[in-house]
Amino acid sequence: MRVFLLLIFALILYGTALAKPEIQIQDPWIREVPPVSKMSALFMKIVNKGDTEDVLLSVKTDASKFVEIHRMVMEGQMMKMRKLDFLKLPPKSTVELRPGGIHIMLIELTKPLKAGQKVKVELNFKKSGKIVIQAPVKALH
Template sequence: MTLKNAFICATMLLATQFTFSGIASAHEYKGGNLNIDHPWSKEVPPTSQVAAAFFTIDNHGKEADTLLSASSPIAGKTELHAHVNENGMMKMREVQEITIPAEGQQNLKPGGLHIMFFDLKKTPALGESFPLTLNFQHAGTVEVEVKVEKATYQSDAMKMDHSGH
C-alpha cells in the first residue's frame, strides 16, 4: 500500500468513526446531573390509541432525583407507569413518580417502569421520532426525542423457558 492510499484509508476510517460516534451520542440527553440514554418506543399499529417510551436515566449527582411527570404532543394523556403483580397477575398501573437514586441508574423498559401515552393524536411510524418532555424534581425540564423502533426487546418477566418442550 502506498503512503497516499494509507492516508486515504486512515482519513476515511476517522471520518466514519466521527460520523458513527456522533450518531450514537445524538440519542443521549443531559439535564442537571442526569443523562437520559436512548429514548425509544415500540412500533405500534397505525390504529393504536396507546404507545409507550423506554430509556435509561443515569444520575451522576450526590442526591436522588425524581421524575415527576412527562408530556408529549402526540398524546392526549401521558402517564408514568409500572408493571405490578396483583394476585399473581401482572398489570400496568400509573405511578406518581419515578426515583433515580443518587449516583445510580433507573431503567425504564418493557415489563417494568415506562412512560405511557394514551389517546394518540398521531401514531408515529417505524423510524420516526417524536418529542417527549420530562419534568424532574432537581434537573428540571428535559426535552428528548423518542425514536420508534421494532419491538425486539423481551423483559426478563416475559422470557419463557422452553427447554422442556
C-alpha cells in the same frame, strides 16, 4: 472564633451548592404500534450521576393526549399496570425503563407511530428542571 464559625458556615454552604443531581437520558425509544392502537410506551435509561436524589415528576409530548408513569405488578396470575405519581432517581444510579417494567405510557395517541419517526418528549425533574429529548420510534423486535 467568629471568623472560624463563618468559615465553617461558608464551607457548609459551598458543599450544599455542589451537592446536586446530574441527570442523563440514554437510549430513549417509543414502541411502534399498529395504526388502530391508541396507546404506546416510552422507554429509556435515566442516569443520575450526581450525589443527591432527583425525582421525575411529569412527562409531556405532542404525540399523545395523556402521559403517565407506569410500573408492572403481578396480581395473582395477571400482570397489571399501576400508575406512579413520580419516579425516584437515587444518586449515583441508573433507573431503566423497559418493556415489562417501569415505562412511560402514551395514552390517546394523536397520530400513528411509525418506526423511524422521532418524537419530541419533555421530561420534568424536581431538581434538574426540564429536559427535552428526541425519542425514535422502533419495533419491539
